[in-house]
Amino acid sequence: MDIIVCIKRVPQTAEAKVEIESSGKDIVKDRLTFDMNESDMYALEEAVLLKEKFGGTIIAISLSCSDAEDTLRIALAKGADTAIRIKAEDFDELDGYKTAQLLSAVIKDIHFDVIFTGCIATDDAYSQIGATLAELLGIPHATLLTNIEVIDSISHVHRELEGGLQEHIEISIPALFTIQTGINVPRYASLIAIRRAAGKEIKLVGQNEISKDQLLLNTQIEELFIPPVAKQVKIITGSPGEVSKELAGIIREKGLI
């Protein structure tokens, strides 16, 4: 089973202050930490589990700048055999569509049975790379996987729908799947594996290999702004004891318990 895993390095913004940079179209990144996108970690783990079962190889691929090579090395340490970085610095502005075109330009020349991506990137949150890439490659896809079993050339997958419902569908491979978090328990890389991965070569692909002429952007960011507030929250300040008393008072006054 030859597997390709698409990986993105993203700023960790869940618990950080996010500021808009002077262009109005990007965020200030120098005070943020970066890591592998959360659902990509599950996608990588799912690839490793399939490889353990069926043998074969895993290629980790990322469209990114050189600082993402650390993230690719983590993928190598966790079980990927080779890593490819498409040089984002060669291709100017990106959107989901252009990203998928670049991934497709590289992947179309590689043998694979299955492609895994995360189901959403936490930074731009499009959830569109997987299905777009599959269409460009002319292979079937399914998004939001919570389970996958491959028997012969048929993959039996569960997709997460709304409200706790799932659907079971069958898809022939080669195919692309986007992986939902929680499908497995991603492993930690061992220190030995991390050390070994540090010495491995990361293959670079750039504008010498991919022609920029045919690349299209679907969308561009016009401006970023702070979301309007749905509801005016009353922030209660004070010591834990003080705020607790006030909260209990509100709960009593409103008859909430």
Next chain:
Amino acid sequence: MSEIFMLIEHRQDAIRDISYEMMTCGRALAEKLNTKLTAVFLGYDADKLVESIRDQAHRIMVVNNEVFKEFNAESYQIALAEIIKKENPLLTLIGHTAFGMDLCPALGTQLGIPFTTDCLDVEIIDGKLIATRQMYDGKLNAKIRFRKNPSYLVSLRTGCFPVRDSNIESEIVNIESPISAEPDYRKFVEYIEAAISDVDITKADVVVGVGRGIKKKENLALIEDFASTIGGVVACSRPIVDAEWLPKDRQVGSSGKTVKPKLYIALGISGAFQHVVGMKNSGTIIAINKDQNAPIFNEADYGIVDDLFRVLPTFKNSIIEMKSK
């Protein structure tokens, strides 16, 4: 000609709310542009469902075939591609749902038309399409413009438009299905219903929701203790289920349950859209989070910016004291 199209989403014999929300959005756009809204319905023997949306769009295009009995992104894509190519609508709306996520990007790519996903709003200003999206864990919104094209495709987030009554007299147009069987590379097998749970969080008057901020599984005991003091049940956001600290039936949000308790207390929950959509209609929302920029504070009635483990012990004591009075 320059019409607005939208795809009706239905499942298990019911029209899904997102369909009505998209029609609210679509009607407003059509009115502004002095054009019509067409709802596209792919289904099988579903006259009742079609009847139930009769007043919601100017035209309902019905493709009736057994192949559309259940959603299959590949079958839908084949049919919709034909319709869009023929009708060339200015804009087609699809729900940013589990179904829409499978369909929209592949459809847009096949047609070669500019598309984007998970939009909160769409406007057409001077003939140009502008979409609003959310990024960076809900901390920022973005205005997005599109490559110029006669036709666009957008997927809309659930819950961004109200469900509204309408009194349009829809013209019903039946269309021959371009396919009569699922493609051999993708087959629907069955639905898997959620397991029946012993605690029903949707029935509780008080729900104590926990998120990543509780840090480790061992801390759940403290939360359970607090919840029982206040007479509530413990629920959670997705990361807690992913880490297997609580079962799936405790998850609040789009892929879990929707709760509307009298009181929802969010502890260490950042407030990702996927969670908020499942609890924002609670009577009163109290959020405790140490990140003052957490989006949960945009939904809460009362907020405490502090470490939840500093506040919880005194909060519990104040509740005990209050109850004893």
